[in-house]
Amino acid sequence: MSLVSLGDMAQSFMLRRHMGQVKADLALHTQEMTTGLITDIARRTDGDLGPLNAISASLARLETLASVTSEMQLWSGAMQSALEAIDNRAIELGPQLLSAASARQSATFAAVSGEGEAAFLAAVGYLNTSLDGRALFGGVATDHSPLPDSASLLNQVAEVAQGATSVADLRDRLDTWFGPGGGFETAAWRGGAALEPVTIAQGETARLTPTALSDGIRDTLKGLALAALAGRDLPGPGIDDKAAMLAAAGDTLIGSSGARAALAADLGITEQRIADAQTRNAAEMTALKFAESQIRAADPFEAASRVQEAETQLQLIYTLTARLSGLSLADYLG
Incomplete structure (x- = not known):
């Protein structure tokens, strides 16, 4: 039986250990060749990971901004659609109300008053719209609708109008109720403070300002409410009162068109700023990912x-x- 010398055993051990190291190197270099990425970043950067860490931090920031701007884009789009629907109905109904007031026919009064009430109920529904379970027009109070349901709100307006002795008296009551500090703001409104500005890009913020308390919205609801109340014989059942109510409603809707347009325009500007920020952020992210790949590339x-x-x-x-x-x-x- 032959004996293995100590020298042979040591040499065999050294070969086995070297074999393990070479196998590990082979696996590492094969991975680099396959993925195209360096496995030993510290060796590539001589231990200076500062630039790579800075790039990673910037990419994380940009990914957060991408999420924020994407959500704001969805919100602004949904708000714009709601405002457009309300505005289209008001623009259509305003001249119809003035025409009906001039016609002074009971059947026409009833028809346009009914349309006014339907438009009021629809407008409140749009203002109570939610996206992903969060109210759009309630400011920071997103966990519930900013206004009561449509029928309840119209009943509140009708209660305010009860006892009015003339169309002028009723209009004054609604002017007060829908005005700053009035019942619409103190009793009907269930929203919160306006949304705070949100960062959409480095050094740039944007803010979604429309709420159900916006001036153009208040005046539009007031005009639609005037048309609806004419169908409820407020302030009275006479043709003169109904005609005056419908004329007042038409004037209010037409007169508030500028405020509605300004509200939509401001929102449109914000939408464009968000889109521009998304483009810049995406370009920066692409550049940073390229720089990162250059550092990591094998x-x-x-x-x-x-x-x-x-x-x-x-x-x-x-x-x-x-x-x-x-x-x-x-x-x-x-």
Whole structure:
């Protein structure tokens, strides 16, 4: 029986350890060649990870901004759609009310008053719109609708009108109720303070300002309410009172068109600023990702050369080991 000398055992151990190191190098370089990414960032950057960390922090910031601006874009789009629906109905109904007031026919009065009431109920529904369970027109109070349901709100307006002795008296009551500090603001309104500005890009903020308390909205609701109340014989059932009510409603709706347009225009400007910010943020993110990839990128030719070198070393170690132990390659690697 032959004995293995201490020198042979030590040499065999060294070869096995070297074999393990070469296998690890081969796996590492194969990964770099396959993925195109360096595995040892510290070696690539000489231990200076500051630039890479700065890029990662900037990318995280931009990803947050992308989420914020995407949500704001959805909100502003939904708000714009609601405002457009309210405005379209008011623009259509205003001249109809004036025409009906001039016609002075009971059937026409009833028809346009009914349309006015339907438009009021629809407008309140739009103002109570929510997106992903959050109210759009309630300011910071997003967990509930900013106004009562449509029918309840119209009943509140009707209660304010009760006892009015003339159309002028009724209009004064509604002017007060829908005006600043009036019942619409103190009793009907259930929203909160206006939304705070939100950062949409580096050094830039945007704010979604429309609420159910916005001037154009108040005046539009007041005009629609006047038309609806004419159908309830307020302040009286006479043709003169109804005609005056419908004329007042038409004038109010037409007169508030400028405020509605300004509200939509301001929101449109905000939408454009959000879109511009998204474009800039996306361009910055692309540039940063390219810079990051340049730092992390592995040289494919260098990686391939190292893979070939490691494979050659592995073959050489096997040959030496096989001569020492008489093992086959399959036995050794197993």
